Amino acid sequence: MHRVMSRFLFLLVCVALSIDILNGVQILGLFPEQGDTLSHNPNVNQSGHWTNQCMQMFRAAIVLASDYKIYVDGQPIASTILNTNIESNGFAELELVCRTMCNRTDSDIVGVVGPASSTKVRYLGPFAARIHLPLISYSATNADLDDAYNYATFYRTIPSDTLLAEAVVQLFNFFSWSSCIIILGKDDYGYGGLKILSEVYHSNLSIQDRLIFDLRLDKFHANLKETLEKSRSRIVLVWACQNSTTRIIRHALNDGLIGGNYVWIMTSKIVFNGFKQYDPTKLAGVLAVVHIIGNSSTSGVNETLQKEAFDIWRNRPYEGKKAPEKLSDVSPFAMYTFDATWALIQALNKSSIDKKSPSMSKATSCFDSSLQNYTTYFDYLQKTRFFGVSGIVDFSKNDLNEDNHGGMYVLYSVRSKGNSKKKEVIYEQIMTWHETSHSWTNYTNPDKLNIIWPRNPINTVPTDYPQLQGQYLRILVIEAPPFVIIHNFSNQGHFSNNINNVKHNNFRCEPLETTNSNILIYGFVPDLIRILQSQMHFNFTIDVANLSTDYHSLVSLVANDNRQYDIILSDIRITSSRLLKVDFSTPYHENTFRIITRPNPYSTSFSLFSCFNPFTWDVWAAIFAVIIYSGFIIYIFERHNIKTEHCESEFKSILIGICHAMTSILIMDGNIRLSTHSSRITVLGLYALGIILVATYTANLSSFLTLNRSQATISGIDDIKNGRLPFSRIGIVTNSAVSDYYIQNISTEYEPLSTIEEMYSRLLDHTIDASIWDSSVLEYAVNNYYCEKLIIAGVGFVKSSFAIVLPKNWLYKRDLDLHILALRETQKLESLENAWLRHRTCPSSSSSSSSSNNENKEDNSKTETFSLDVLGGLFLIFLIITAIAFCFHFWHCRAAIINGFRQTKKRMRLPTLQTTIKS
Numbered sequence: 001m002h003r004v005m006s007r008f009l010f011l012l013v014c015v016a017l018s019i020d021i022l023n024g025v026q027i028l029g030l031f032p033e034q035g036d037t038l039s040h041n042p043n044v045n046q047s048g049h050w051t052n053q054c055m056q057m058f059r060a061a062i063v064l065a066s067d068y069k070i071y072v073d074g075q076p077i078a079s080t081i082l083n084t085n086i087e088s089n090g091f092a093e094l095e096l097v098c099r100t101m102c103n104r105t106d107s108d109i110v111g112v113v114g115p116a117s118s119t120k121v122r123y124l125g126p127f128a129a130r131i132h133l134p135l136i137s138y139s140a141t142n143a144d145l146d147d148a149y150n151y152a153t154f155y156r157t158i159p160s161d162t163l164l165a166e167a168v169v170q171l172f173n174f175f176s177w178s179s180c181i182i183i184l185g186k187d188d189y190g191y192g193g194l195k196i197l198s199e200v201y202h203s204n205l206s207i208q209d210r211l212i213f214d215l216r217l218d219k220f221h222a223n224l225k226e227t228l229e230k231s232r233s234r235i236v237l238v239w240a241c242q243n244s245t246t247r248i249i250r251h252a253l254n255d256g257l258i259g260g261n262y263v264w265i266m267t268s269k270i271v272f273n274g275f276k277q278y279d280p281t282k283l284a285g286v287l288a289v290v291h292i293i294g295n296s297s298t299s300g301v302n303e304t305l306q307k308e309a310f311d312i313w314r315n316r317p318y319e320g321k322k323a324p325e326k327l328s329d330v331s332p333f334a335m336y337t338f339d340a341t342w343a344l345i346q347a348l349n350k351s352s353i354d355k356k357s358p359s360m361s362k363a364t365s366c367f368d369s370s371l372q373n374y375t376t377y378f379d380y381l382q383k384t385r386f387f388g389v390s391g392i393v394d395f396s397k398n399d400l401n402e403d404n405h406g407g408m409y410v411l412y413s414v415r416s417k418g419n420s421k422k423k424e425v426i427y428e429q430i431m432t433w434h435e436t437s438h439s440w441t442n443y444t445n446p447d448k449l450n451i452i453w454p455r456n457p458i459n460t461v462p463t464d465y466p467q468l469q470g471q472y473l474r475i476l477v478i479e480a481p482p483f484v485i486i487h488n489f490s491n492q493g494h495f496s497n498n499i500n501n502v503k504h505n506n507f508r509c510e511p512l513e514t515t516n517s518n519i520l521i522y523g524f525v526p527d528l529i530r531i532l533q534s535q536m537h538f539n540f541t542i543d544v545a546n547l548s549t550d551y552h553s554l555v556s557l558v559a560n561d562n563r564q565y566d567i568i569l570s571d572i573r574i575t576s577s578r579l580l581k582v583d584f585s586t587p588y589h590e591n592t593f594r595i596i597t598r599p600n601p602y603s604t605s606f607s608l609f610s611c612f613n614p615f616t617w618d619v620w621a622a623i624f625a626v627i628i629y630s631g632f633i634i635y636i637f638e639r640h641n642i643k644t645e646h647c648e649s650e651f652k653s654i655l656i657g658i659c660h661a662m663t664s665i666l667i668m669d670g671n672i673r674l675s676t677h678s679s680r681i682t683v684l685g686l687y688a689l690g691i692i693l694v695a696t697y698t699a700n701l702s703s704f705l706t707l708n709r710s711q712a713t714i715s716g717i718d719d720i721k722n723g724r725l726p727f728s729r730i731g732i733v734t735n736s737a738v739s740d741y742y743i744q745n746i747s748t749e750y751e752p753l754s755t756i757e758e759m760y761s762r763l764l765d766h767t768i769d770a771s772i773w774d775s776s777v778l779e780y781a782v783n784n785y786y787c788e789k790l791i792i793a794g795v796g797f798v799k800s801s802f803a804i805v806l807p808k809n810w811l812y813k814r815d816l817d818l819h820i821l822a823l824r825e826t827q828k829l830e831s832l833e834n835a836w837l838r839h840r841t842c843p844s845s846s847s848s849s850s851s852s853n854n855e856n857k858e859d860n861s862k863t864e865t866f867s868l869d870v871l872g873g874l875f876l877i878f879l880i881i882t883a884i885a886f887c888f889h890f891w892h893c894r895a896a897i898i899n900g901f902r903q904t905k906k907r908m909r910l911p912t913l914q915t916t917i918k919s
């Protein structure tokens with residue numbers, strides 16, 4: 001370091017010669033020595049290293065300029081090539097440039113082609129800007145260098161990494177991927193890529209994990225295998241130079257991470273020669289997005305210029321290095337080098353024609369030197385736009401033309417070729433991305449691409465999230481018919497169920513094996529596991545939890561770090577407290593709580609007033625009112641006749657009217673002769689009312705008595721809340737969703753039970769009176785095991801969902817969720833529910849109904865008793881009929897009434913007459 005510094009200081013004070021001779025201008029070319037590793041050189045013919053090709057094209061441009069007689073101040077443009085060490089940083093380049101610049105015997109430096117890497121531009125760029133020396137790079141792609149403030153005189157002919165990032169992000173969009181793991185080389189190129197992706201494209205592409213690879217140490221900053229396995233993405237994007245990418249792929253091959261669940265995308269083409277010791281076919285399916293040079297139609301390449309350049313190279317081989325036969329063997333960097341040199345030459349030519357060519361004022365110190373009369377030169381440089389050998393070269397930094405440099409990227413897929421004896425791998429071109437259209441062209445359907453995806457038999461595009469396919473799952477279940485029914489060969493299960501008897505409604509029952517060879521399980525959950533397995537292709541083992549395990553501890557079994565099980569399936573509810581510890585899949589079944597109790601033996605045989613049940617009290621009141629009312633009006637209508645016939649008291653005649661009304665309603669037969677039309681109409685109305693009421697009552701009473709036959713002591717959760725049963729007689733399974741609900745909403749007092757098993761047995765031996773559990777489980781038990789002995793009371797309450805218990809942040813949650821939802825959408829879950837939950841072996845006369853009848857029953861219980869709302873119309877019609885009867889009555893008796901009215905009037909007038917006479 002000391003030596004370098006002193007050498008540099010010496011240069012800075014290099015002595016100026018007194019005589020300033022006019023010795024023409026020259027262009028400096030900065031090229032790395034062969035074997036520079038830190039730039040991401042693409043696949044080129046190894047026999048002609050890319051730096052050699054660059055130097056050849058640099059020289060060709062200079063020679064072509066003199067062939068075209070492009071002279072500056074009467075002299076041809078000279079050139080100097082400076083080779084830089086691979087190990088050097090940009091400081092060495094700076095030193096070299098300074099040393100050459102201060103040489104008074106040398107011609108003036110008016111432009112630099114290079115340097116090769118972005119890191120070196122970071123050193124040289126600000127210095128060049130200060131002394132107004134243009135730099136045109138052919139391979140520095142970092143997007144930071146677009147900063148016109150720090151790098152005012154920096155240009156490049158190669159597109160910046162922003163374009164590559166855009167192509168890569170659009171490739172992700174094309175395949176419907178939105179996440180990736182990025183592996184970057186620990187250099188300017190790698191970090192630059194990460195910066196663009198996370199700053200510009202963070203909304204399009206989420207980087208789930210990042211790994212940094214240090215080529216010098218040949219190490220990742222974290223464990224490759226662990227990072228990839230734990231990542232939520234399965235798309236690995238390698239953003240590194242060629243040598244780093246080669247090493248990264250080699251590490252991945254060692255760890256068996258290629259060709260598995262991961263899709264690898266590289267940004268450079270690696271050379272397969274280095275993979276001789278591995279099976280090269282393992283690399284099949286690896287993708288690479290690589291920049292290529294197009295032709296005249298796609299990228300605007302000037303083929304005349306290209307041909308002229310290559311003719312020079314072929315005719316005047318420099319240091320004996322021949323030009324490649326095929327154009328595809330030429331590195332794109334060589335093309336960019338030519339265009340960079342050609343851009344400088346053109347600007348020099350134009351400013352020289354204007355007689356305003358620049359010159360270098362050489363001072364004693366490197367920093368005091370600077371380019372003179374550069375304005376015109378820079379104007380031309382800035383306006384550079386021509387069709388070069390690599391495409392359109394355009395230095396104007398306005399946004400209008402920015403989009404059209406004709407950049408092209410190609411997606412390659414690695415494919416193995418050849419027979420079993422000699423296998424080799426090749427790159428196959430899949431599609432192209434054009435800067436002009438900003439899209440991957442010609443393919444609309446990603447599934448039709450000629451890509452052999454790893455591990456995807458049907459050859460669809462793999463997903464970017466982890467898939468369960470090929471994974472090994474340890475599943476834990478707990479007995480809960482009908483979700484999990486256990487068949488134990490050693491002792492006949494807890495539920496007296498013979499496996500041969502279980503021929504569910506046209507549904508084949510196939511038990512699943514568990515880790516215990518004595519135990520088979522069947523039911524809803526095993527069928528669900530089987531369906532999921534057939535679609536997701538995972539391997540699994542099933543363990544059956546001890547029945548005494550409570551549900552909360554069961555759930556927390558997957559919350560531990562060193563868990564024994566991956567997923568738990570059974571009748572496990574999603575609750576808020578559980579969700580804090582574990583995750584749940586999307587629900588596979590909806591459920592409610594219901595109350596189980598014994599049928600009440602007294603409810604049917606002894607009920608004094610049960611005959612009144614078919615009507616509500618207001619209907620009864622209305623009937624009573626109608627009887628009284630019609631009695632009165634019949635009395636009014638028949639008053640005269642009754643009086644004349646029987647000569648009885650008025651009170652008695654009212655009673656007779658009431659009797660009449662009652663007999664009309666109930667017996668529909670009157671023994672009293674009716675004389676007036678009005679009372680006949682009234683009785684007709686009563687008659688009709690009676691028929692309807694009696695019919696309704698009769699029909700309803702019978703259904704009411706049938707339904708009532710085995711009614712429970714309590715009718716629902718409200719009875720429990722209101723304390724109709726002592727809390728100590730309510731059995732609650734502890735540490736379950738039910739006990740959480742019960743303690744929060746009802747009481748802290750209850751009879752603790754440890755298992756559902758215990759719940760049934762204690763109900764049967766009368767030590768508890770009621771209990772609460774999931775409706776599906778209770779209904780199944782009552783419909784299949786405890787036919788008439790236990791019943792379910794009331795309607796379901798507290799709706800919630802059963803779901804698969806998963807560890808927190810489980811990798812495969814998304815895959816599982818999507819498949820469960822797909823099962824719901826294709827009605828497979830529904831058919832499972834039909835097969836298992838609706839199943840009943842009890843005779844169907846049993847009152848307990850399955851959950852499908854649940855709502856019907858609820859409706860029934862409401863319509864069972866008829867209220868006045870329902871029957872009100874009937875009474876109204878009757879009122880209207882009596883109103884008509886009144887009209888008849890008034891019409892009939894109009895003479896008598898008018899008479900009566902007159903007589904009253906007379907009587908009123910008579911006293912007045914008398915008084916007038918008296919006076």
Ligand SMILES: *[C@@H]1O[C@H](CO)[C@@H](O)[C@H](O)[C@H]1NC(C)=O
Binds near residue numbers: 103105106
């Ligand atoms: C200056 O340039 C001349 C010719 O280009 C060369 O011979 C000489 O060694 C250079 N001097 C230094 C100090 O580099």
Ligand SMILES: *[C@@H]1O[C@H](CO)[C@@H](O)[C@H](O)[C@H]1NC(C)=O
Binds near residue numbers: 035243
């Ligand atoms: C980089 O790769 C080239 C061959 O492409 C090889 O010669 C060189 O040694 C490599 N450099 C490192 C540091 O691996």
Ligand SMILES: *[C@@H]1O[C@H](CO)[C@@H](O)[C@H](O)[C@H]1NC(C)=O
Binds near residue numbers: 303304305386387
């Ligand atoms: C292509 O290059 C040749 C030779 O330099 C030149 O004469 C011609 O004008 C160029 N064509 C275009 C379209 O720029």
Ligand SMILES: *[C@@H]1O[C@H](CO)[C@@H](O)[C@H](O)[C@H]1NC(C)=O
Binds near residue numbers: 323329
């Ligand atoms: C590489 O170039 C040399 C000569 O330039 C040629 O003989 C050889 O076939 C080329 N190799 C490949 C793989 O293209």
Ligand SMILES: *[C@@H]1O[C@H](CO)[C@@H](O)[C@H](O)[C@H]1NC(C)=O
Binds near residue numbers: 355357372
């Ligand atoms: C170059 O600039 C100097 C002053 O910086 C001026 O004297 C000279 O005339 C200019 N030469 C040309 C050709 O413009």
Ligand SMILES: *[C@@H]1O[C@H](CO)[C@@H](O)[C@H](O)[C@H]1NC(C)=O
Binds near residue numbers: 441442
């Ligand atoms: C792409 O499409 C264009 C026109 O639609 C066609 O001319 C060209 O041959 C296609 N290219 C490929 C590779 O299919």
Ligand SMILES: *[C@@H]1O[C@H](CO)[C@@H](O)[C@H](O)[C@H]1NC(C)=O
Binds near residue numbers: 470472538539
């Ligand atoms: C999964 O099961 C298949 C056959 O069903 C077997 O070939 C494969 O080795 C198993 N994989 C694991 C990881 O157990």
